[in-house]
Amino acid sequence: MSAISPSAAKTPESTSGQPLLSVRNLEVEYRTKRGRVKAVDHVSFDISTNEVLGLAGESGCGKSTIAHAVTRILKPPAYITGGQIMFKSTDILGMSDDELRAFRWEHLSIVFQSAMNALNPVLSVGAQIIDAIQAHMPVSKDEARARALELLDVVGIHSNRVDSYPHQLSGGMRQRAVIAIALALNPEMIIMDEPTTALDVVVQKQIIQEIRQLKDKFGFSILFITHDLSLLVEFSDRIGIMYAGELAEIGPSREIFDNPQHPYTVRLMNSFPTISGPRIELKGIPGSPPDLVTPPSGCRFHPRCDVAIAGRCQEEHPELQQTSPRHFAACHLIDERKGNS
Amino acid sequence: MRFLFRRLTFYIVAAFAAITLNFFIPRMMVGDPVQLMFAQFQGRLDPRAMESLKETFGFVQGPLLQQYITYLTNLFQGNFGLSVSSFPVPVIELIGPSLAWTVRLIGFSTILAFIIGTILGVFAAWRRGGGIDNIFLPIASVVGAFPFFWIAMVVLYLFGLVWKWFPIGHAYDVSMQVDWGNPTFLSSVVQHSLMPLCTIIITAIGGWMLGMRNNMIGVLSQDYVTMAQAKGLSDRRVMLVYAARNAILPSLTGFAMSLGFVVGGALVVELVFAYPGMGYTLLRAVQGRDYPLMQAVFLVITLAVLAANFAADIMYVLLDPRAR
Numbered sequence: 001m002s003a004i005s006p007s008a009a010k011t012p013e014s015t016s017g018q019p020l021l022s023v024r025n026l027e028v029e030y031r032t033k034r035g036r037v038k039a040v041d042h043v044s045f046d047i048s049t050n051e052v053l054g055l056a057g058e059s060g061c062g063k064s065t066i067a068h069a070v071t072r073i074l075k076p077p078a079y080i081t082g083g084q085i086m087f088k089s090t091d092i093l094g095m096s097d098d099e100l101r102a103f104r105w106e107h108l109s110i111v112f113q114s115a116m117n118a119l120n121p122v123l124s125v126g127a128q129i130i131d132a133i134q135a136h137m138p139v140s141k142d143e144a145r146a147r148a149l150e151l152l153d154v155v156g157i158h159s160n161r162v163d164s165y166p167h168q169l170s171g172g173m174r175q176r177a178v179i180a181i182a183l184a185l186n187p188e189m190i191i192m193d194e195p196t197t198a199l200d201v202v203v204q205k206q207i208i209q210e211i212r213q214l215k216d217k218f219g220f221s222i223l224f225i226t227h228d229l230s231l232l233v234e235f236s237d238r239i240g241i242m243y244a245g246e247l248a249e250i251g252p253s254r255e256i257f258d259n260p261q262h263p264y265t266v267r268l269m270n271s272f273p274t275i276s277g278p279r280i281e282l283k284g285i286p287g288s289p290p291d292l293v294t295p296p297s298g299c300r301f302h303p304r305c306d307v308a309i310a311g312r313c314q315e316e317h318p319e320l321q322q323t324s325p326r327h328f329a330a331c332h333l334i335d336e337r338k339g340n341s
Numbered sequence: 342m343r344f345l346f347r348r349l350t351f352y353i354v355a356a357f358a359a360i361t362l363n364f365f366i367p368r369m370m371v372g373d374p375v376q377l378m379f380a381q382f383q384g385r386l387d388p389r390a391m392e393s394l395k396e397t398f399g400f401v402q403g404p405l406l407q408q409y410i411t412y413l414t415n416l417f418q419g420n421f422g423l424s425v426s427s428f429p430v431p432v433i434e435l436i437g438p439s440l441a442w443t444v445r446l447i448g449f450s451t452i453l454a455f456i457i458g459t460i461l462g463v464f465a466a467w468r469r470g471g472g473i474d475n476i477f478l479p480i481a482s483v484v485g486a487f488p489f490f491w492i493a494m495v496v497l498y499l500f501g502l503v504w505k506w507f508p509i510g511h512a513y514d515v516s517m518q519v520d521w522g523n524p525t526f527l528s529s530v531v532q533h534s535l536m537p538l539c540t541i542i543i544t545a546i547g548g549w550m551l552g553m554r555n556n557m558i559g560v561l562s563q564d565y566v567t568m569a570q571a572k573g574l575s576d577r578r579v580m581l582v583y584a585a586r587n588a589i590l591p592s593l594t595g596f597a598m599s600l601g602f603v604v605g606g607a608l609v610v611e612l613v614f615a616y617p618g619m620g621y622t623l624l625r626a627v628q629g630r631d632y633p634l635m636q637a638v639f640l641v642i643t644l645a646v647l648a649a650n651f652a653a654d655i656m657y658v659l660l661d662p663r664a665r
């Protein structure tokens with residue numbers, strides 16, 4: 001604990017009380033022929049019980065890598081090279097294979113980025129729920145099946161589809177089935193990696209609505225990953241904005257929305273239409289995300305930033321700093337503003 | 342089910358086409374094929390054999406349709422006529438036992454090679470870079486790349502002639518009566534089959550193993566395998582039900598083809614080990630210009646290929662719900 005306490009003052013705290021999940025200084029790299037891709041660099045955040053933390057950022061900024069690191073399903077060439085991931089008082093990175101097997105799904109489950117590929121094509125949907133249940137609970141096949149029917153009902157799939165195979169379901173139903181599997185053991189936390197990107201807007205809204213209801217009913221926390229900020233603003237309690245493997249800003253959704261501190265957040269927000277907000281002119285973000293093998297010096301966003309401070313932003317790496325009780329951002333402009341006021 | 346029915350219909354039509362072709366080919370020859378064959382034997386053939394030859398090819402009295410019907414009736418009764426080289430033994434009595442030996446030996450070893458190779462491929466991929474993957478797989482691949490004939494000769498020379506571990510030639514000790522209830526006879530059959538069996542297996546597993554390993558590696562990177570692991574399933578279940586069940590599907594087509602060649606493709610093994618199977622019988626038929634026998638062998642080979650393909654279709658349907 002002492003190792004992280006110095007930075008604790010600067011780390012983004014959760015809404016209240018002891019966090020359910022606490023990630024500290026997480027570093028993940030992909031060892032490729034081109035060199036080491038630092039996909040996640042010193043990322044820290046907490047999620048507390050029944051909270052939704054949204055994670056947003058452009059494609060390739062490391063969102064899925066964080067999700068996979070937390071569930072410890074990264075495979076070579078990905079390596080966790082530093083940091084700590086605590087779930088309540090257990091150290092996820094220190095678990096043995098057996099501990100990990102027992103921990104998974106019962107406490108923490110994950111909905112993959114592509115529901116199309118997350119289901120085993122040769123097993124029925126029911127069988128894929130049943131085997132998750134039976135891997136963790138000493139129940140008979142019939143009991144597990146009864147629970148599977150219940151779960152399908154909960155996510156809005158008619159129970160007569162329990163013996164259907166994935167290819168017999170529509171995209172929306174498959175996504176719901178994957179969510180049903182994630183709920184199978186009533187976990188305390190579910191990681192959802194872009195659960196609705198492949199779906200059309202109507203189905204997308206329905207499923208988001210259902211996830212919200214399920215969360216209220218079962219009381220799990222969600223780490224919700226998307227690149228659609230407008231979705232997050234409505235759905236999550238807090239939002240983390242990632243840029244090039246780092247956390248650029250994190251804070252309560254409304255604050256991020258009303259008072260973004262990081263120029264990248266501002267840009268990201270302007271590049272999406274809000275579902276309920278006023279119609280504004282959409283601007284893309286000029287330039288493209290940096291190569292993570294050789295990230296830019298100083299602030300990683302400076303080459304694309306139109307308000308960069310000459311001299312300082314190229315040189316000095318900005319640390320996350322508190323701008324309001326629960327709001328943190330990593331930008332030198334905050335100092336400037338403070339200095340001015 | 343609809344899929345299987347469609348396939349079955351196709352195979353029946355194909356079988357019928359082969360049978361019909363078999364009927365017409367002798368009729369498309371210039372002149373009287375039976376006379377031609379007879380002439381080739383230069384009077385060394387029993388005149389009664391000529392009658393049976395005629396009968397075999399359906400050259401009976403009456404219009405073509407009637408000849409065709411006679412031919413079909415004979416066929417369905419298993420009447421392929423009489424052998425010319427071992428006159429007057431009916432062809433069916435020569436084909437029956439040799440088909441049985443071939444199916445038992447070659448069929449069994451082909452299936453066994455597929456199973457062993459596939460299982461090893463699963464493990465090679467699962468523990469990528471481990472012993473099976475780094476040592477066993479290259480050896481098996483190299484052995485599989487040698488000419489089959491050469492391997493068979495080496496096996497025969499070392500184990501049969503130099504060390505005399507196994508009997509050379511034939512399917513059982515010829516001094517014995519064929520009696521499947523007799524343990525001594527059974528053990529003789531097993532001993533006689535071990536050399537050809539091992540030769541087939543060691544030359545075939547490398548290919549199956551490599552194929553399965555590569556399929557597995559592709560499947561292991563799929564999200565559903567990662568999700569199975571994230572669900573906390575046992576390694577065994579992830580490996581078999583999530584990875585291998587999917588990885589085996591592309592291998593089935595190749596397996597069907599090799600099953601189809603069991604009957605026809607066993608020529609080299611059976612020659613080297615003097616095994617009295619279909620390949621051996623075909624060689625004898627060719628050497629003795631035994632046309633009825635040859636024709637029956639070819640028909641059986643054709644039907645075997647079709648049957649093997651149908652068996653593969655059934656496996657496919659059992660293993661892949663998308664094919665149902």
Ligand SMILES: Nc1ncnc2c1ncn2[C@@H]1O[C@H](COP(=O)(O)OP(=O)(O)OP(=O)(O)O)[C@@H](O)[C@H]1O
Pocket residue numbers: 030031032037039057058059060061062063064065066077113227292
């Ligand atoms: N197997 C891999 N080998 C090498 N580099 C990888 C690999 N997987 C991901 N990366 C790199 O890691 C970085 C982060 O990838 P990640 O998948 O976490 O992004 P993401 O934020 O989830 O993007 P998206 O929104 O497209 O899903 C990217 O720059 C990517 O190029």
Ligand SMILES: [Mg+2]
Pocket residue numbers: 063064065113193
């Ligand atoms: Mg992703």
